[in-house]
Structure formats: C-alpha cells, structure tokens
Amino acid sequence: MSLRHRINLRRLNKGDPEAFAQLFDWHGEKLFRHIYYRVSNREIAQDLTSQTFLKVWEYIIRLQVREGDSVSGHTVKPIENSTAFLYRTARNLIIDYYRSKKFEAVTLTEEMEEVLAGSDDTIRGIDHQFNIRRIVQAMSVLKEQDQELVLMRYVNELSMKDVIAITGLNENTIAIRLHRALRTLRQTIEKQEPLL
CATH class of the missing domain: 1.10.10.10 (Winged helix-like DNA-binding domain superfamily/Winged helix DNA-binding domain)
Incomplete structure (x- = not known):
C-alpha cells in the first residue's frame, strides 16, 4: 500500500469526509464495473455501488462512536485495507441481492x-x-x-x-x-x- 493510501486510510478511519471522497474517486468506477459484471444490469449495479459506499460510510461512523464494541456479534474495528473492505462489502450486497431475488447465474x-x-x-x-x-x-x-x-x-x-x-x-x-x-x-x- 502506498504512503498516499496509508495516509488516506488513517484519515478515513477517523471519519474524514474528504478521505471518503478520495476513496470513492479511487475505486468508484472499478467497483461499479465489478458489480455490473456480477448483476448485468446498469441500474442495479449503480444502486449496489451506492449501497456499498453508504455501508462503508455507516461503518466508519459506527467506528467513531463504538470502536471496540460488539455490534450484531461483530467487533467494530478500524479498516485495515480499504480496497478489500469495499469489495467484501460489495460482494456481500451482491449475495444478498441474489438471495432476495432468487436469480440464477448471470x-x-x-x-x-x-x-x-x-x-x-x-x-x-x-x-x-x-x-x-x-x-x-x-x-x-x-x-x-x-x-x-x-x-x-x-x-x-x-x-x-x-x-x-x-x-x-x-x-x-x-x-x-x-x-x-x-x-x-x-x-x-x-x-x-x-x-x-
């Protein structure tokens, strides 16, 4: 991870909105493509991409309030790898999407x-x-x-x-x-x- 990414990650974990905006700039388009590949629908991919970033932001807010606390059985701890965290979040949302829709392979x-x-x-x-x-x-x-x-x-x-x-x-x-x-x-x- 580059120095620039480490600095941004540190700021992100402190709840800095500018660091979050930078995260979006770095990963938004690639994450959209990744999700779009999985769902093959532009609107759904846009929604899931937005939901991914929203969930990450909500996690960061929870981190400011409850670091170390257990929420829904999971300990709230700082993000160690923002890219992996984003893609894991997106992956979980895609799985939830298919479970709710009971779609077959795309x-x-x-x-x-x-x-x-x-x-x-x-x-x-x-x-x-x-x-x-x-x-x-x-x-x-x-x-x-x-x-x-x-x-x-x-x-x-x-x-x-x-x-x-x-x-x-x-x-x-x-x-x-x-x-x-x-x-x-x-x-x-x-x-x-x-x-x-």
Whole structure:
C-alpha cells in the first residue's frame, strides 16, 4: 500500500469526509464495473455501488462512536485495507441481492461489453471490442468464483494482497485458480469461431 493510501486510510478511519471522497474517486468506477459484471444490469449495479459506499460510510461512523464494541456479534474495528473492505462489502450486497431475488447465474450482456470496451470508435477500438466479446463468451465457461478472481485481478487490477483479503483464499490457491482459469480462457478463445 502506498504512503498516499496509508495516509488516506488513517484519515478515513477517523471519519474524514474528504478521505471518503478520495476513496470513492479511487475505486468508484472499478467497483461499479465489478458489480455490473456480477448483476448485468446498469441500474442495479449503480444502486449496489451506492449501497456499498453508504455501508462503508455507516461503518466508519459506527467506528467513531463504538470502536471496540460488539455490534450484531461483530467487533467494530478500524479498516485495515480499504480496497478489500469495499469489495467484501460489495460482494456481500451482491449475495444478498441474489438471495432476495432468487436469480440464477448471470450472463453478460452487450451493455457489459460496452462498459469493458469503452466507447473508442477507431479501428483499434473495433478490434478491441471483438476481443472483449470473445473474452466475455469465454468467461462464461469458468466457474463463478474463477470469473470473480479473473475480474478482480485482471479487469479491476487489484493486487494479490487485496484479492486475498476479499476472498479469504490463500495466495497459492488464488495463483493456481487464476492459472487454470487463464489456461481455460486461452483454450476456449482459440476454439471460438471469429465473431464476424
């Protein structure tokens, strides 16, 4: 964690609204993409992203009032890794969302492809969009947990330390799962017909 992030984390744990705004600036867009990938609906992803930041802020407020106290069986303690805390919170909200809606596994939509690919309309951008579609198709063959690992590590560019903190898996398990997932993706993409 960089010095800038450590300073922001210290300020965040003290309830500094500017530190919270900085956290949003650093992670808002990536967190939205992560959630959107999981729910495939822009409005729901926006709501869940907002709820994630709201829950984190509420936790920070509770921290100011009750540090060390037990709330709902959990001890309120300072956040040690803001990225991991955000993504764990989002992950729990996504799980709650699917439990409440009793949805089945999600498939990606063309709208998700646009979020991943951006709006570049040059020839290079078109080629990039074709590659994104191939990757999106290939991702559907992976187990849900492996999709999440690939998304966190390579799309959201989270550090291995953050992925460990979010998933609770050890580094070796994550490395093996990512290696296997990337191998499966490569094999699946090689077998795909061109998207023309």
